Every structure is written in C-alpha cells, then in structure tokens.
Amino acid sequence: MAFEEEQKIFDSFVREKGLKHSAQRIDILLTFLKTEKHLTADELHTLVKKKNPAIGIATVYRTLKLLCESGLSSELRLGDGSVRYEHFYGHEHHDHLVCIKCGNFTEVLDTEIEKLQERLARKEGFTLQGHKLLMYGVCKKCKG
Amino acid sequence: MAFEEEQKIFDSFVREKGLKHSAQRIDILLTFLKTEKHLTADELHTLVKKKNPAIGIATVYRTLKLLCESGLSSELRLGDGSVRYEHFYGHEHHDHLVCIKCGNFTEVLDTEIEKLQERLARKEGFTLQGHKLLMYGVCKKCKG
DNA sequence: TTGATTATGATAGTGATTATCAAATTCAAA
DNA sequence: TTTGAATTTGATAATCACTATCATAATCAA
Structure with a gap:
C-alpha cells in the first residue's frame, strides 16, 4: 500500500492525541491522498463512498480536521467563499x-x-x- | 450632507439600472460611508437600525450588493471565512x-x-x- | 473477555445568506 | 393630483456548509 509516510504521520498523530483507529478514517485518508486535486468536503465524501458507501459526511468533516491538524492537509479558502483541501505534506509553502x-x-x-x-x-x-x-x-x- | 460624490455615484447607478429610490438604501449607504471600518453585514445592520429601527437584514444584504456593483464597496473574505465590506471609491487597489x-x-x-x-x-x-x-x-x- | 473510552452515522441545529411574498412605496404618465 | 405598473421592503421560510448531539458500534488496554 502506498502513502506509507503519510499513514505513519497520521498514525502517530492519532496515537499522540489519545484517539483510536478506525477503518473509516483510513478510507478517507487514502482517498484524499490518492486524489491529487483540491477537493471540497462534499467531493471527498462522494469519492470515499465508492469504497465505503456507509461513511457519513460528518465523519469526512471530522477526519479532514484531523488531516489539517496533523499537517497532511491544509484548508484553502477561495475568493468565492468555497473551501477546498489541499495536500500539505511534502508541499512547501506556496x-x-x-x-x-x-x-x-x-x-x-x-x-x-x-x-x-x-x-x-x-x-x-x-x-x-x-x-x-x-x-x-x-x-x-x-x-x- | 457629506458624501455628495458617493451619493451621486449611487444615484446614477440606481437610475441606470432602472431601479427606484428608497430612504432605506440612503440610510444604509450613509451609515456605511460614515463608518471607516470593514463591517460585516450584521454590524452594518446594527448601526443602521439606530437611525431606522425598522430596516431588515435582507435590505442590508440587498443594498450591500448594490454598493459593490456600483463600485462604492468591495467584499473582503477573510481567512476565517467571514465576509467584510470595505470602502472602494477613492481607494485604489490595495x-x-x-x-x-x-x-x-x-x-x-x-x-x-x-x-x-x-x-x-x-x-x-x-x-x-x-x-x-x-x-x-x-x-x-x-x-x- | 471486559469495560471504559472513542468513533460513527443519522439527524437536529446553527449561522450566514438568499428566496418568497404580500403590503408599501416610488414615479412616470394621464 | 391621481393612478397604476413596477420596484422595494420586512418578515420569514429556505438553503447551504458545517457542527453538535446522541444512541449504538468499534477499539484496545488490562
């Protein structure tokens, strides 16, 4: 499985925060990583549901927040008020x-x-x- | 009354669009102009209500849109997702x-x-x- | 295996903004 | 000045993105 680096970072982050592991978060993380686009929460939800149709939008939002806190992602607020999430790990400031x-x-x-x-x-x-x-x-x- | 320039601009804009005049819009325009701050729609609504308590928030939003279209104001979207309105007339790009x-x-x-x-x-x-x-x-x- | 803790999904709630609509106002024409 | 068609208004319902709540399910250290 690819994205070992990123998964390791996420694992450490989850552990340090005293959180537990879940299959949903891994699905969301991997879907996010595999898509080299700036996705909205809703777009990511749609993609993740292909792998796990039961995942709810709330979990996507919750996980995106964790991804940002762990440094794997970053919020991008566009001029029209929409919010997209971009890859942050390995991407210097830009x-x-x-x-x-x-x-x-x-x-x-x-x-x-x-x-x-x-x-x-x-x-x-x-x-x-x-x-x-x-x-x-x-x-x-x-x-x- | 001050702000003759701005009022003239707004008047022409309203006329050209085939709109009508209203006391509420003037109240909102003057309150906006007299406050040299970057206000939210809600903050502007609070201020305008001191002069005319009956004005509704919907009218404030509608008028702010006109102010932006006429070039008197400009939307400013902050990093936290909030929206503020700044003076635009007489303010070059910045x-x-x-x-x-x-x-x-x-x-x-x-x-x-x-x-x-x-x-x-x-x-x-x-x-x-x-x-x-x-x-x-x-x-x-x-x-x- | 257990049980305390965290995660989940459904859904209600929120805050900012827009749409709807009946009543009020504007304004050009009579 | 009156009229009446068009626009404006305020109240409020609706929407949209997101967060909070909560009962149930899953995790994981002991």
Missing part, C-alpha cells in the same frame, strides 16, 4: 494561480515576492506570521 | 495587513510585488486578471 475558466490550480512560489512581503509588513510595524496569495487569471490551456 | 490580535486592517500596496506577480503568472502561461493578498501578523500597537 501560493496559487487559479484559472477562472477551468478552475484548475497551479502551485507557485516566488521567493522575491515573499521577501518583499516581509519588507512591506516590517515597514508598517507588523511582525508577519503568514499570508495568503491567490492570483486569478486564464491558464494556458483555456487561452487555446 | 492588499491587506491584518492583525491577528486586534483584528485591525491596514491597506498596503507594493508596486514591486504587483509586478512580480505579473511576471510569475506569465511564466506559468497565465493571463492575470486579479489577485488577493492577505498578510497576517501582529501590529505595532499589539506588540506594545
């Missing part, structure tokens, strides 16, 4: 280019931009802790 | 520094960052249409 036509995401990073943000914050007397940068546009494919 | 302690906003702009975003998008084959940058940190006051 920003997003979102295509307004097809909805696809591209992860990007520009260290110069990061530095300038630090400088800008310092100039205003802020101690920066983090940031979210979403860029919207039309991707290569959609421009035809 | 990004935000948000204090994670007191919640205050500072509007900032760095033309270098803007240029680098363009360059970054172009490198990925994107035609950039816009972006949202939220920076989180601790402000001068809160570091005390």
